[in-house]
Amino acid sequence: MDKINPTTPDLTQENIEKIAALFPDVVTEATDADGNVVRAIDFDALKDDLSSAVVDGPRERYQFTWPGKREAKLEARRPTKKVMRPNKEKSKDWDTTQNLYIEGDNLEALKIMRETYAGKVKLIYIDPPYNTGHDFVYDDDFSQTREEYAEQSGDYDEQGGRLVANLESNGRFHSDWCSMMYPRLLLARDLLSSDGAIFISIDDNESANLRKLCDEVFGASCFVGDIAWQKTYSPRNDSKGIPAEVEHILAYSKSAEWIPGRLARTEEMDERYASPDGDPRPWSSGDAAAPGAATHQGMVYAIQHPVTGELLYPPNGRCRPFGGYSMLEIMNGWAEYEFKNIHDEARRAEICGISVDEVRKDVEAIVLKSPCEETYAAAQKRYDEGNWPRLYFTGGGKGGMRLKRYLDTMDGKMPTNLWPYSEVGHTDEAKKGLKKLFGGSAPFDTPKPVRLLDRILTIASEPDSIVVDFFSGSATTAEAVMRKNAEDGGARRFVLVQLPEEVSGSWGDLCAVGEERIRRAGTKVVEEVNAANVQLELGAEPRPVPDVGFRVLEVAEPAVRDEYAEPAQYEQSQLGLFADNAVESASDLDVLFQALPAFRIPYSATITERELGGKRVYDVNEGQLIACFDEGVDAKAIEAIAKERPLYALFRDACFAGDADVSNLEELFKTFSPDTIRKVI
Template sequence: MTSPDLAAANIDKIATMFPGVTTEAIDAEGNQARVVDFDLLRQELSGRVVEGPQERYQLDWPGKRVAAFSANAPIAKTLRPMREESVDFDSSKNLFIEGDNLDALKLLQESYLGKIRVIYIDPPYNTGSDRFVYPDSYATDTGTYLAQSGQVNDEGVRLKTSVESDGRYHSDWLSMMYPRLKLARNLLTDDGLLFVSIDSHEVHNLRKICDEIFGAGSHKNTIAVRRGIKNVQAQFEDLSALSQGHEYILLYARSSEVRLPKLSLVHEDRKPGKWDTYWRGTDRPTMRYELLGVTPESGQWRWERGRSLEAVANYERFLAQVEGGLSLDDYYLDHLTATNVKLNFVRRSDDGTVQYYVPPSEGKLLSDNWMDITLSGNETEEFDTEKSTALLQRIVRWACGPDEIVLDFFAGSATTGHAVMNVNAADGGSRRYVLVQLGEKPNEKSAAAKAGAGTIASVSRNRLRKAGSAIREGAGSGGDLCDVGFRALKVDTTNMTDVLRTPDETDQTSLSGLEDSVKPGRTGEDLLFQVLLDWGLDVGVSIAVEQVEGHEVFVVEDGALVACFESSVTTELVRILATREPLRAVFRDSGFASDDARINAQQIFKELSPSTDVKAI
């Protein structure tokens, strides 16, 4: 008997917190062992890119370390409201964010940490014909890539006769995906799920980086989904490859302990119970025994003897209790409802066949084969390859509870938002969506460009408006209860000016410009959303704008937070707001006439609402 292996236990604890830092190595005795990659662990805990030349089992590519570092690198940005692009801005809890999704994911880290139940993304497939426009600072030029991948020497002379362009395509795509997936994992609830659509070009690499970020044990399924096939190959006698008739959805959980809910395809009408043959062709002598006067000479009975005899007794009990009244289906369902126990029944039919009862079914249990559903939607005029709402509705209905949040940070045509609204309208749920889409111009050859679309983000918002209107109209008098709006925001630079200057850079004439740290042109609503992010508050909270003593005051979540960012804050205004006893109050620092006025405001809150957290920005 040996004492517990504390080192192994500590490695397990580290793997729970940082799944990507454990790997495999050969120990001193020549055995394969699970170990901690301290270079990666140091990188998780440090603000620097670390170097580590030791070889190990892992997926690697030029630029990986810098890509991993970029996930932790802070940014001086914020989310600014776009009220004119929104629908039901003040009350809707849905979000549409325009901007680089890497920035958006960083900005949402505090407000939505551990709050997202489902993430679905449909990233660029990296086929060579598609394109991904994410201007990350770590994107490498050709010269840097050749040096990092060992294709040129110190003098820049190429060591290979041809440029490995395919390798760079993979490296750029992996560097784009890696930090986004790392940040996305933080946002998932403990039982949260990630769904990623992908095709054969990058599915192998995507699986490897997801294994590294989430842990290999968190991979639940690789789902196959049917895609439309173009029959252009029919004109040729031979082919370079068969047409691809399906794509994939990788399904990962926040941790390996997560259990998935059962997934069924609901029948339009419930299928009644039926009797089926109890004998099976599988040849197991131990499962051949006398039952109802019959002993098989080959094959086997479906269940072991004890369960079979109990099923016979259940059927005899049914016959004794019910005489020409209740059907076996009703008897089974009544017992199931009352006891939550599924009864088995076995009988011998009039022709002497031993049969078992197959209960009524309201749906068909589904596997990772989703070939019953079509991948592409063709539901918009502007997009050629958007996913179908039926596909997203299956995911949302299956994996997301009625009050939970769905995130899609490659929003594209906004199918995810459309699907969330459809499912809510169908079952009365109040699910919320958070969509992120880069404000890029559509490819000039795309249907969106031909339709005159300015940006993909604008097309996405337009689809949400149309879908929301249709759902509200279809709901009739109950349409006002559906949240079919969205709060439009955009990623932008911080609202605060850079006031860090050396004495040599500051003269007497510029001192007055340093009094207010807020950039010109930024509104009170801009400042409010930066406060929400800084405090880690939900960006989807309800907001009301009031006039108090002639000042614009923002009242958030029925008074949980009050804010006034005007250039002049009076003592009377402060006193009125303090009597409301909010949890938090925030003002513009330059709105106070002096430091004494700001200190006096804090004293007023201490007297009238001592539990209020008061801040000035």
Template sequence: MDKLKMHSLNLAQENIARLRELFPGCVTEARGEDGNATLAIDFDQLRQELSDVVVEGPQERYHLNWPGKREALLTANAPIAKTLRPCRRESVDFDTTKNLFIEGDNLEALKLLQETYLGKVKLIYIDPPYNTGRDFVYEDDFASSAAEYFSKSSQVDEERNRLVLNSEANGRFHSDWMSMIFPRLKLARNLLKDDGLIFISIDDNEVARMRSICDEVFGSENFVACIVWQKTLTRRNDARLFSSAHEYVLVYARDIGKAKIERVEADEKQRATYANRDNDPRGDWLPIPFHAPNIRPNLTYPITTPGGRVLMPPAGRCWSTTQEKFKELVADNRIYFGKDGNGMAQRKKFWAEREDGMVPWTWWPFDYAGENREATKELKDLFDDENPFDAPKPTKLIRRILNLVAAQDGDIFLDFFAGSGTSAHALMAANAEDGINRRFIAVQVAESCSEDSEAHRKGFPTISAITLERLRRCGKEVLSSSGHDDWKRDVGFRLLQIDTSNMADVFYSPDALNQGTLMGLTDNIKPDRTPEDLLFQVMLDWGVDLALPIAKQTIQGKDVYFVDSNALAACFDGHGGVDEDFVKELAKVQPLRVVFRDAGFKDSSVKINVEQIFKLLSPATEVKCI
């Protein structure tokens, strides 16, 4: 019977497998640090495969590089022996919600989500650290050798601080920030659907480097827009040269050919440009110049106005249609020559005939997308006139982003720098208004609040504690509204906390144990872990949606967990009580997948016969054990 691997994907090996499909001659075998054979890339051969000339050595080329880039790439690819442990007590509507809140390092979270949500996320929004010299960047330590991997990634270092201050005095000031963001964006790209989009808030400090990194990760051809957001109306006279009033929102597509940006409603100023200047029965219209660039002979001809004036296109331009089409437009009263009938030809664009909405533009002023003071007020209104979080984003900004992305029920919105929880708050409010039941996955590290901060004084030891409390409070606020008829009123979330694997060290590195150590081992699962802890690690390993409904039933005195009715059945009985009668009873349910504990079988003959029983009674069931 096959065993579940119980750790995140080894993306390096996944990438090698993909390359093997394209260039089988470039994949060879090498001996790993554990002495076993493993697949490896023949890079010299690969370079030759990708070139139409003989490759003899390094070639000059345009590319992005910085100290630590290779380590950052290794960081993105290296697997981790971590898991997500459910916390029912801190969750809201755990059994019914489709939303997830993950507490822990977002790099680890993105690794753990790879198998389950690969290519399933519709929209990502992040507001990462801006690298001002005062904020924090993540100090990742996954770039270890293969020999160090299992020992490090499955243990907790109580003294290790996951966050470090990145001072401008640091000689690697920009490099460290780039090494932080690069692997996270690479992993995030994997999660996007083919028509998915990512929106990234950033300021002047790192916008150029962020765009360069995004060009490499997503491809420069998938750049969509650089939005300028007016973040404040307050001018700072203590600024040295200029007072900054804006930030940026970079937009990239997973595949620009499949991405779509929705049109936006016309504002009052845009509507006011339309008027009925000649009492046309078709209503208000906007005059559009009739001339165009790129001179063509068939578009250059004389036009005689109703007043008798002869017109030719302006210098360097031509008319926008042929003479035959022009005559049709005149006959249909779609050409305007001014009040006196002798003005330059203009084409009528009728309000009633326009496409629904307007093409969005890249300037988002404060009255359109909110500003900083508005965001602070939103938090104060939720937290009894207290402000527990510095520099939150306004929900209005996120609502504008949501309005640009065509969505349907079940679409996933990911924010892996959740901060105060603005994104999830905005999504709940949007769902209530338009009746589209989007889901969110929010990730926030449990960064400690300063002891002299207002948040700490109010009983919030970590940033994630603030986020969780905001989601509870804003959920109640949104729920108090009437909402759209199609809204399912989901304002809950399952809290999942990143922790070391449920599996004991012997599961990952049995060769490291001696006979004396083995004498003290009776199980391969850590003693403090619950059956539900095991269930979520199995769901991660098997790529099962972590928000699916979970039910517990008792069959022949043993607890069995069923995920989404029969998507997965799990029995974690570890007392040798699983016999053939129990297995036959469970097989009658015909689950798609079933998992047992090694220590749960009555004897070795039962373990051997399990797969045969399922082949007979439920042949479609995939059987594994831990």
């Protein structure tokens, strides 16, 4: 039975294994800081494998760097022993909610989350410190002890995170900010799904550096846009230089093929559609040709005019918008048509911009079966009756061909990179909204408007998406997710991370503000949905009430002691600590949550307490995992658990009195559930 390693994987070693699989010749051995021999990569040999020419000496290349970059990148790969501990008392709707609120350093949180959420997050939005010279940044120098750091700054919070004022007089002003952001962005990219995207709010202080950081982390080809959000309706006149009216929102995708969703259509857009011919479906006039004649030669052909008999061709370089049979069906709405080879290779070659020898042969035209005055007169009468076919003709029926584009087939509005406050709100609206929610006193100075987050959710999320914000501030993202779900019936889930920074007033820290905002906003959303359902017409489908709960987790020290420590680290008198390896303050639920990442089970999983064989167990996701941490686990309890046939079974070392009990467990599982994966913690 395997034991769970309490430390997150070493990403450096994972990368070494990947490189070794591709280039076995670059693998070597080296000594680490402790003098141990470890597997390593010969970078000179790797350079030779990846170069088509011999390169000697220093090389010039385009790159973005700063003092501390290597250490920042290493920090993203460095394992952590921190874990998530649940706090049921602070949570809301613990048993049913799929939402998470994580208290603690977001760098540690992202490392832990990577084990469960890698490749599953559709949307990340963050509003990090802007590095104005007056705000705080995270100091990730974990080489210092708590006491050493406290002597220098005193800014060490209870969760282990370090916040320092990054003054403009600091010689590493921009470097420290980049070093803070770099590892977090690297980990954020790991969380994104293949069709995911990240949106980052920033002002002019670091927008240029952030763009370079993101180009490196996500790839320049994955740049989606630099969105200008009009944050204010009344720019300050006392600003130096040109007053700032907009802030940046940098957007990057995981894949270069990412396409944003559409916005709702506006009344102005719909007003362009009408029905001048009496068609019951409103339409607007569109081009009856498409680009790409040379590559779509089979769609370059003549169509005979139903009223004049003239042969009509697409403009040079363009082709028909639909396939031949679809075009024939539409034209049959005017008269009786057929396919016919009219040997017009020279004309089609001219349209395609190629020689006659290169043009596709035997492409048939669509022509009238009986071209005569009687046919032309009937087609004219068809025009005069109205409600024309989708391909119609201008000039009273005698002009060129156009295409009806129906309103009910049109997509929404394509988002641009200019977001005016009239559409997405401004800072004053955000602060007034928060103030109203908290009974007249805003506990946070710089919230983002809910409408701004709603715009991002609209174009970058699906109804079942996971949405992450690891600089969550006042939890605007959570309120926006709940409101979006209420609007479209979705089941988006939010995961928020926030360091418990002190705030002015009576709230204590920012986590308390965020959690209370979610409670209050959630209550308001439910009231609004219920009120709307009361007003529904008879027989109408009621709107579902969205998930407005959240589980609170805390980034903390392990609930189970590290048994992988070296013997020399402990004295003889301390060995009794490991009779039960759980720390005294740890609950069974703490132990369970520490183990969940080992099974790739999300922290939002359903957890039910049951009794099996006289022992208390946790049933996770209805049999995916059954965990038992009671002492004195006997054959009766083991058999009862095995008969449930869970995918995973988890026990604590302290469950068993001796090796005989462990052997008993193995035999019972082989008998009743041999496929169950058994682990101990």
